[in-house]
Amino acid sequence: MTIIYPSAAQIDEAAALLDAGELVAFPTETVYGLGGDAESPDAIARIYAAKGRPANHPVIVHLAPEADPGYWVRELPADAQKLIDAFWPGPLTLILKRAAHIPAAVSGGQDSVGVRCPSHPVAQQLLSAFHARRLASGKQGGVAGPSANRFGHVSPTTAQHVRDEFGGAVHVLDGGAADVGIESTILDLSRGFPALLRPGHVSPREIADVIGVAPKLPDGSDATAPRASGTLKAHYAPRTPLLLLPFSSIEAMLRRDGGRKIALVARPSSAGEWARAAHVHFVAAPEDPQSYARGLYGLLRALDRANVERILIEKLPETVEWIAVNDRLGRAAAAFEAEE
Known part of the structure; x- marks a missing residue:
């Protein structure tokens, strides 16, 4: 089936909504995200309210390919840059120490932040359009984007799934079915060693091949790990037992x-x-x-x-x-x- 992607005018309309503090659901290669301005505590609060998401559960910041990930973090370690070069754009989220000017709301109040650059063309067009709008004010235009569903429910992999969750309450960009189908790999680099917080399409073996060391795997014993999206014990659940x-x-x-x-x-x-x-x-x-x-x-x-x-x-x-x-x-x- 041929997918008709949103036009340039529709992308610009969605970027304008983000710029005005509104929410936009958009496709990525993993799942559909519910996006808002990652530097606006008010927009982030709207995301939490729409999803029914606990305020201490962080959201991931999505960046345009041309954006500077260093804007969002205190420092960009060498391993982080290697992984960015290897897997961005793509389904890998990196957890790093959050820069002081980035609102704590995006991190659920933590001192870390999750960042990734999606590979879906519609996501990239939206992120680039929003990034261009925010550059004029000295900002980077990142989009906070957890999955576009009610908290704890099955993540959406089509635009219709998003509409099933929110009806007409959320503006939706349709980019067809997600190709990967599950959320991004989340790798924590905020504590001086690599730790896998959420497995995904980018495997531990692929990560080890790039940075030369295998990440610590999640086994329930990592008490100092930062909270991260989709890592609660009960999640991604249908309504049927x-x-x-x-x-x-x-x-x-x-x-x-x-x-x-x-x-x-x-x-x-x-x-x-x-x-x-x-x-x-x-x-x-x-x-x-x-x-x-x-x-x-x-x-x-x-x-x-x-x-x-x-x-x-x-x-x-x-x-x-x-x-x-x-x-x-x-x-x-x-x-x-x-x-x-």
Whole structure:
């Protein structure tokens, strides 16, 4: 399907809205973001209010390709510059010490800030247009942009997903379906060593190849880590109860719950006869992590509309290749753990 991107006039209109302190939902290669002026505490407050987001949960600043990341941080370490050269524009967020003139609201009150440069052409056009407007006043025009959904819910990967969340209350730029499908990798460089706070499309191995050292992986023991977007235990959740289980446990539940309509997401080789069971809404799980990630949020939103009582998802391999998808599924399932 051919995607018709917004015109130059539509991009300029959206940049003018940002300049006026309003919110604009825009596409990135990961998910759609709910954008506001990252140097305006009022605009940031509007983002938090629209999402129902806790005020201490930081948002990521999105930068135009021509913007200076050094404007946003106290210093730009050599490792940060290496990673920028390797992965920007792209789905990598860096956490660094926040410059004194950047409002604390964008960081949830912390002394750090997350910055990234997205690769989606519509995002780049919007960010460049806003950046050009703000340069006249000596500012850089960064856009604070968490995912464009209600806090804790499934992230949006199409413009329609955003409209489903907010109706006509938010101005939306349509850039087609997100190509990556899950949020950016978040790497903390604010404490003198690299630490992965949120896995994503850029893998720990790729990061290590650039900076020569493997980042510390999230294991729940890093008590000094800064708060970062999408790292709460329960997140990315559909409205339908979701369980993430080995297939042997799923099979036992399917036998027990024969009278209930159940969604099953599993490999066809595992599902066997259950793929054809009358009370099962079966979805074949993609075999590779990139395809799984790309379709994950759209799938969860579709299953919310499938009139099923619960969603059962087969656990994935515990390997580094699956770390990002496992992270999202684990947080989605955690939202329902208290109910079991």
